[in-house]
Amino acid sequence: MFAVVSWHEARGDDDTRFRSVLEELGDSGADKVLCCSGDGDTGGLVEDATHGRMLLAAAHRIPPVLVLLPAGGVGTALGPTLAARMGAAFAPCADLLVAETPSRPDGRGIGRVQVVRLVDGGKQRRRLDPIDLERPVVATLAAGRTSHDRHDRDTPNVFLPDVLPFAPTAAISGGFPSALEVVEPARADDSASCELASVLVLWDDGPGAAALSALLRERAITDASVVVPAHTPPALLARACPEIVIRIGCSSELVQRAPRTRVVLALPPGQSAPEALLEEVDVLWEVQSERELGPEALAGLIAQLTAKEAP
Amino acid sequence: MKVGLLLHGGAAVNAALALHPTDRDVVLAALACNVDVIVVEAVAALALPPRAATEALALGAGRAVRLTDSALDTRDGPGVARPVAELVHRFAIDVVLFGEDADPEGATDVPGALAYLLGAHYLAGVDELTALSRTARNEEEAAGAGALLATVRSGGRVHRVRVPAPAVVGLAPSHRSARASSEAGARVEERRPAHDQSGNQPIEVLTLAELGPSVSLVRRPSELRGALESAPRPLVTLQSAARLAALLGL
Numbered sequence: 376m377f378a379v380v381s382w383h384e385a386r387g388d389d390d391t392r393f394r395s396v397l398e399e400l401g402d403s404g405a406d407k408v409l410c411c412s413g414d415g416d417t418g419g420l421v422e423d424a425t426h427g428r429m430l431l432a433a434a435h436r437i438p439p440v441l442v443l444l445p446a447g448g449v450g451t452a453l454g455p456t457l458a459a460r461m462g463a464a465f466a467p468c469a470d471l472l473v474a475e476t477p478s479r480p481d482g483r484g485i486g487r488v489q490v491v492r493l494v495d496g497g498k499q500r501r502r503l504d505p506i507d508l509e510r511p512v513v514a515t516l517a518a519g520r521t522s523h524d525r526h527d528r529d530t531p532n533v534f535l536p537d538v539l540p541f542a543p544t545a546a547i548s549g550g551f552p553s554a555l556e557v558v559e560p561a562r563a564d565d566s567a568s569c570e571l572a573s574v575l576v577l578w579d580d581g582p583g584a585a586a587l588s589a590l591l592r593e594r595a596i597t598d599a600s601v602v603v604p605a606h607t608p609p610a611l612l613a614r615a616c617p618e619i620v621i622r623i624g625c626s627s628e629l630v631q632r633a634p635r636t637r638v639v640l641a642l643p644p645g646q647s648a649p650e651a652l653l654e655e656v657d658v659l660w661e662v663q664s665e666r667e668l669g670p671e672a673l674a675g676l677i678a679q680l681t682a683k684e685a686p
Numbered sequence: 687m688k689v690g691l692l693l694h695g696g697a698a699v700n701a702a703l704a705l706h707p708t709d710r711d712v713v714l715a716a717l718a719c720n721v722d723v724i725v726v727e728a729v730a731a732l733a734l735p736p737r738a739a740t741e742a743l744a745l746g747a748g749r750a751v752r753l754t755d756s757a758l759d760t761r762d763g764p765g766v767a768r769p770v771a772e773l774v775h776r777f778a779i780d781v782v783l784f785g786e787d788a789d790p791e792g793a794t795d796v797p798g799a800l801a802y803l804l805g806a807h808y809l810a811g812v813d814e815l816t817a818l819s820r821t822a823r824n825e826e827e828a829a830g831a832g833a834l835l836a837t838v839r840s841g842g843r844v845h846r847v848r849v850p851a852p853a854v855v856g857l858a859p860s861h862r863s864a865r866a867s868s869e870a871g872a873r874v875e876e877r878r879p880a881h882d883q884s885g886n887q888p889i890e891v892l893t894l895a896e897l898g899p900s901v902s903l904v905r906r907p908s909e910l911r912g913a914l915e916s917a918p919r920p921l922v923t924l925q926s927a928a929r930l931a932a933l934l935g936l
Binding site: 490637 | 764847923
């Protein structure tokens with residue numbers, strides 16, 4: 376597995392930061408890192424015009440069967456055009472699975488990595504097998520939690536993948552649109568964390584959500600995000616594709632969902648859920664007491680759901 | 687500036703779809719920028735009623751073109767994008783807009799392939815579209831009147847960029863925008879040309895043969911969206927946080 380990083384964004388002038396990026400990539404399963412040295416500072420803007428050339432150069436250097444991007448964040452910006460340039464299929468908000476049944480009459484196909492994604496409001500799914508397709512697949516994946524058994528390397532020490540520098544300009548020439556013209560300085564996006572959260576809590580109660588957010592920050596739980604849908608830009612919510620969504624009350628805001636995504640509807644005592652809403656959820660949590668929906672209790676639940684070490 | 691609204695969902699599912707709420711917002715956002723809007727719809731069967739195109743015209747779009755051919759009944763994004771690119775060239779469309787969640791399967795493979803075929807910029811996750819002239823603060827900016835500005839959320843920041851031409855631009859869903867849409871719709875209603883009031887604008891129909899690309903380049907053997915299968919999702923009901931943690935814990 377190759378990870379592709381932009382030298383400027385990963386390293387800058389800070390070797391310590393670069394090492395921590397490498398550690399994180401190695402810990403996540405990367406064997407080698409393709410480190411692009413040609414792109415400058417884009418001010419945080421990630422679009423096809425700023426990073427497309429780098430990704431295509433990486434794909435030229437190591438022709439991949441599968442390209443994985445995050446569903447929230449850069450996936451929607453970079454995935455479709457990369458797929459078109461590679462002649463690949465594009466699968467948004469997908470999951471990976473290993474085939475358990477043969478895909479061919481001769482019994483072959485077991486153990487292959489396949490890409491699945493939901494369609495038709497989650498009632499059906501599409502399955503892509505890059506080998507059968509005889510083309511690569513570019514997929515965007517849901518923000519998932521890290522499993523307990525990720526440390527399956529031979530060595531107990533930190534695994535640092537090999538770094539292979541490359542420059543996109545050497546491999547790719549012409550055919551790319553010019554740079555984008557930024558007309559005013561970028562400003563911080565306070566709600567951006569919800570895009571890449573693996574556990575997303577949608578809570579209409581503003582003070583409750585603020586208290587829960589504060590507790591999560593205090594306990595250094597960074598995989599989860601709490602948002603008040605009415606105060607969050609719809610564009611951000613619409614791009615988020617978490618592994619677990621906890622909807623408290625009957626908020627009708629929707630986020631993307633991958634096959635692995637589980638939507639929990641937490642129903643306060645005495646409330647009933649409309650039939651249409653139940654079609655969108657996987658788990659109905661009939662809360663027995665108001666205390667279970669307090670910030671403290673919810674923070675405890677989220678800590679359990681995002682725990683990186685086995686209890 | 688000529689702006690096209692890309693409606694490719696009908697081809698993807700071979701059905702007469704109504705105008706998607708995000709596409710509706712796209713039309714209204716474009717009209718609010720004082721640009722000409724051409725609706726570009728790809729469908730596999732001419733018999734399918736042009737519901738989405740008609741609704742877009744009723745909102746104020748100036749023109750609609752239906753690209754129709756049975757070969758468009760394909761799950762191949764680049765295959766559908768190829769004749770659409772020809773159509774964009776023919777009508778000299780500068781910027782193609784699309785609603786990011788408007789495709790019935792939520793895929794943006796057709797717009798991505800279209801940008802590649804046109805050699806155009808691809809801008810995704812656009813929150814807001816405004817005309818540059820509206821925000822002009824000096825003569826230099828006013829000279830760029832007619833250009834569009836896009837607000838993009840990316841990398842934890844909010845950026846404002848000038849939409850270059852040619853470009854394929856995806857507007858992010860804004861499901862809460864019903865009120866804003868109706869307000870913008872009222873503004874558009876005031877300045878809609880008289881010939882639009884009748885609601886009888888003609889919809890041009892073009893076939894693949896008229897546009898040029900070979901049918902074999904559109905209908906290819908590969909189903910790039912993958913094989914369809916059922917995905918049962920039984921509802922689980924529980925009463926305690928402990929059981930929820932046990933069910934969803936790692």
